[in-house]
Amino acid sequence: MTYTADAYYLAEHDDDPVRLSSAEDVDALVDALLAGTLAHSVAAVYLNERPTLEGGFPDHELRIAVFAELKVGGIRYTQRTSSWYLKGQSSQRDEVAYSYMNNREGFPADSETDTDTIRQVAKEFLALGGERPHTGEWIEWPPRLF
Secondary structure (H helix, E strand, C coil): CCCCEEEEEEHHHHHHCCCEEEHHHHHHHHHHHHHHHHHHHEEEEEEECCCCHHHEEEEEECCCCEEHHHCCCCCCCCCCEEEEEECCEECCCCCCEEEEEEEEEEEECEEEEEEEHHHHHHHHHHHHHCCCCCCCCCCECCCCCC
């Protein structure tokens, strides 16, 4: 089965999200994040074919974050009430933070990974129908990180 996902990282995406239906679309999304500003360095991605919770909210979310200057980033996956991040390397930065639509989001210090891995994991998310990707080691999201 072929899946589609919608990505949001700019205010105008509320009405017109970026549609992802191929590996090339995922690459274009990561490229756009890398070319953008730190204020819009996180994309929230939702698979269209997954079930929704009461109220019509998605039962999952993939957050793709990038820090263009170092060509690194992080990934967080949420399903219902549990969240995990892809374990990467310890950051060279004092604080691992990105911004989703100009709102600061902190990530764990050991969550930075190269953009090739970010692309691979995001493509796997799309191919698996919104399930948590198998690539890498996933660690439970720490409480009170923000």
